[in-house]
Amino acid sequence: xxxxxxxSVERLALHFGGLAVLDDxxxxxxxxxxxxxxxxxxxxxxxxxxxxxxxxRPLRGRVVFEAREITGLAPHSIASLGLARTFQHGGLFAxxxxxxxxLVGRHAHFxxxxxxxxxxxxxxxxxxxxxxxxxxxxxxxFEIERYRHSVVAGIPFGIQKVVGFARALAMGPRxxxxxxxxxxxxxxxxxxxxxxxxxxxxxxxxxxxWVEHDMQMVAxxxxxxxxxxYGEYITDGSPDQVLRDPRVVEIYLGSQSAERRHxxx
Amino acid sequence: MAYASGYxxxxxxxxxxxxxxxxxxxxxxxxxxxxxxxxxxxxxxVIGIANQVFLAIVGAAALMLLMGYAGQISLGHAGLLAAGAxxxxxxxxxxxxxxxVTLPASAAVGALLGVVFGLPSLRLKGLxxxxxxxxxxxxxxxxxxxxxxxxxxxxxxVIPPPSLGSFTLVEQSHxxxxxxxLDVLVILFCLNLLRSRTGRALIAIRDxxxxxxxxxxxxRQHKLAAFxxxxxxxxxxxxxxxxxRGFVSIEAFTLxxxxxxxxxxxxxxxxSMLGVVLGAAFVVSFPHVIEALVRSIPWxxxxxNEIFAVNYAAFxxxxxxxxxxxxxxxxxxxxxxxxxxxxxxxxxTTVGGGGA
Numbered sequence: 001x002x003x004x005x006x007x008s009v010e011r012l013a014l015h016f017g018g019l020a021v022l023d024d025x026x027x028x029x030x031x032x033x034x035x036x037x038x039x040x041x042x043x044x045x046x047x048x049x050x051x052x053x054x055x056x057r058p059l060r061g062r063v064v065f066e067a068r069e070i071t072g073l074a075p076h077s078i079a080s081l082g083l084a085r086t087f088q089h090g091g092l093f094a095x096x097x098x099x100x101x102x103l104v105g106r107h108a109h110f111x112x113x114x115x116x117x118x119x120x121x122x123x124x125x126x127x128x129x130x131x132x133x134x135x136x137x138x139x140x141x142f143e144i145e146r147y148r149h150s151v152v153a154g155i156p157f158g159i160q161k162v163v164g165f166a167r168a169l170a171m172g173p174r175x176x177x178x179x180x181x182x183x184x185x186x187x188x189x190x191x192x193x194x195x196x197x198x199x200x201x202x203x204x205x206x207x208x209x210w211v212e213h214d215m216q217m218v219a220x221x222x223x224x225x226x227x228x229x230y231g232e233y234i235t236d237g238s239p240d241q242v243l244r245d246p247r248v249v250e251i252y253l254g255s256q257s258a259e260r261r262h263x264x265x
Numbered sequence: 266m267a268y269a270s271g272y273x274x275x276x277x278x279x280x281x282x283x284x285x286x287x288x289x290x291x292x293x294x295x296x297x298x299x300x301x302x303x304x305x306x307x308x309x310x311v312i313g314i315a316n317q318v319f320l321a322i323v324g325a326a327a328l329m330l331l332m333g334y335a336g337q338i339s340l341g342h343a344g345l346l347a348a349g350a351x352x353x354x355x356x357x358x359x360x361x362x363x364x365x366v367t368l369p370a371s372a373a374v375g376a377l378l379g380v381v382f383g384l385p386s387l388r389l390k391g392l393x394x395x396x397x398x399x400x401x402x403x404x405x406x407x408x409x410x411x412x413x414x415x416x417x418x419x420x421x422x423v424i425p426p427p428s429l430g431s432f433t434l435v436e437q438s439h440x441x442x443x444x445x446x447l448d449v450l451v452i453l454f455c456l457n458l459l460r461s462r463t464g465r466a467l468i469a470i471r472d473x474x475x476x477x478x479x480x481x482x483x484x485r486q487h488k489l490a491a492f493x494x495x496x497x498x499x500x501x502x503x504x505x506x507x508x509x510r511g512f513v514s515i516e517a518f519t520l521x522x523x524x525x526x527x528x529x530x531x532x533x534x535x536x537s538m539l540g541v542v543l544g545a546a547f548v549v550s551f552p553h554v555i556e557a558l559v560r561s562i563p564w565x566x567x568x569x570n571e572i573f574a575v576n577y578a579a580f581x582x583x584x585x586x587x588x589x590x591x592x593x594x595x596x597x598x599x600x601x602x603x604x605x606x607x608x609x610x611x612x613x614t615t616v617g618g619g620g621a
Binding site: 053054055074075076079080084085087091093094095096100103104105107108110112113114117118119120124125127128129131132133167171 | 277278280281454455457458460461462463464465466468469472473475476477478479480481482483484490494536
């Protein structure tokens with residue numbers, strides 16, 4: 001495979017009616033790289049993920065995954081190429097158990113069809129057992145054994161976030177898109193999350209695009225940071241360099257509000 | 266899971282079983298013995314009702330797959346039943362084909378119609394989808410009506426009972442066992458579907474279609490599959506119904522029939538195969554119960570002509586009561602009773618989120 005897990009987004013533009021959501025966004029993810037995508041609310045971070053995973057069709061621009069253009073492909077085709085994502089609000093199937101949610105993530109790996117499934121013979125039974133085995137590995141990795149058979153609607157919020165992450169990893173991707181995995185987590189939850197992200201990076205060598213608001217986590221974990229605001233590219237580079245950049249500070253604190261605070265003081 | 270204690274699993278294959286504990290096996294065996302003994306003790310009238318329930322279960326299971334699991338609302342159910350019954354009727358009238366030809370042929374017609382009924386679901390959701398399936402119901406009704414008048418069968422098509430060799434299926438008690446076997450097969454098929462990847466995909470599409478798509482599930486393909494599987498089963502039910510009645514007339518397949526099936530799914534309990542059985546039994550036996558009740562009051566003669574009106578009103582009232590007070594349907598009631606007796610005489614104060 002050519003540069004597994006690599007992705008390049010070239011000159012992406014996305015409009016909703018007259019509103020320019022993304023304007024000329026280009027970014028690159030190298031094999032095994034952890035790229036943090038930051039910017040204030042409404043900067044268009046999730047829209048970038050949606051364009052990559054095929055949920056939005058960009059007005060202009062291309063998305064190339066492992067030297068293969070995926071712009072315009074159906075989301076399920078993109079997913080089955082080895083590109084998985086999480087959702088900001090979990091997007092879990094609340095009536096299914098944790099295990100069933102993970103098995104839905106394994107969907108593309110089953111070797112069966114509706115007819116065999118209805119008879120529950122041959123390939124249906126075999127793949128059900130084989131995929132259960134794979135799902136159990138993920139359950140072990142995320143340390144959620146005790147919630148395996150719990151219905152998602154009944155488990156704590158923090159665990160739900162982990163399950164959303166686990167389901168994306170269960171898809172067996174080479175590139176993971178994480179949409180604010182730490183949002184709403186407490187300190188302990190964030191520490192667990194950091195550990196999962198690092199293990200995925202170092203042990204599984206899966207590339208990641210990570211949308212994040214917790215700058216401390218970004219500074220500690222990310223290989224590279226990409227900053228955007230109002231759908232436009234601002235800067236990118238190493239965390240140290242980017243987070244000190246005056247433009248980035250200005251975006252996050254706002255120059256005018258800083259001035260006003262200065263005046264009133 | 267439920268009812269199991271001191272029972273440990275030793276492999277994933279064990280966890281996939283539909284029946285797990287010895288108690289469950291025993292209860293299932295007892296149920297089958299009871300069902301098998303039923304036609305030998307029950308009066309013919311009651312066996313007739315049981316047969317209608319068995320027939321309804323096939324159609325209701327099909328609708329449950331589509332509405333309760335795949336989340337696609339369909340109001341074309343009577344149209345699909347009609348398509349199955351009419352295909353059988355027309356094939357018999359035109360070619361004199363036997364049941365082992367007409368039944369698969371009707372299933373094929375159902376599968377094909379499933380694609381047609383399912384196509385709007387690729388674009389439309391919820392009520393809009395419901396309206397398009399409703400339109401298709403009228404198309405089927407129109408085509409059937411045209412056939413009947415043009416060929417001079419305006420009063421309906423008479424179909425002789427199916428026979429194999431010297432055996433002819435006429436008696437209610439024979440039908441009873443055949444329909445029971447059919448129900449077991451259909452329910453097993455549905456349960457299998459639901460415990461495997463296709464079933465999970467349907468539920469995923471029902472709950473979050475965008476997420477399902479992003480997880481690698483071809484959503485359109487699965488929506489169509491849900492329609493095709495459902496309408497194939499429905500068409501088979503229609504074909505068997507034609508043989509059971511010995512008569513097909515498009516007039517029998519009105520919108521009220523669709524409402525009956527939707528009621529079975531809702532009253533039984535959305536998203537449960539047990540709900541299919543309970544709902545079908547409830548809806549089919551309901552008018553008979555109401556009739557018996559009305560007859561039992563002393564001045565029943567005075568309202569004898571209004572019995573249909575009473576029936577519909579009571580049925581409507583029951584539907585509303587279920588929607589308001591027990592959206593989980595009869596299954597919801599059953600689960601609560603079961604959970605209560607699981608710990609009896611102790612009381613369970615907190616109930617965990619959801620149940621199997």
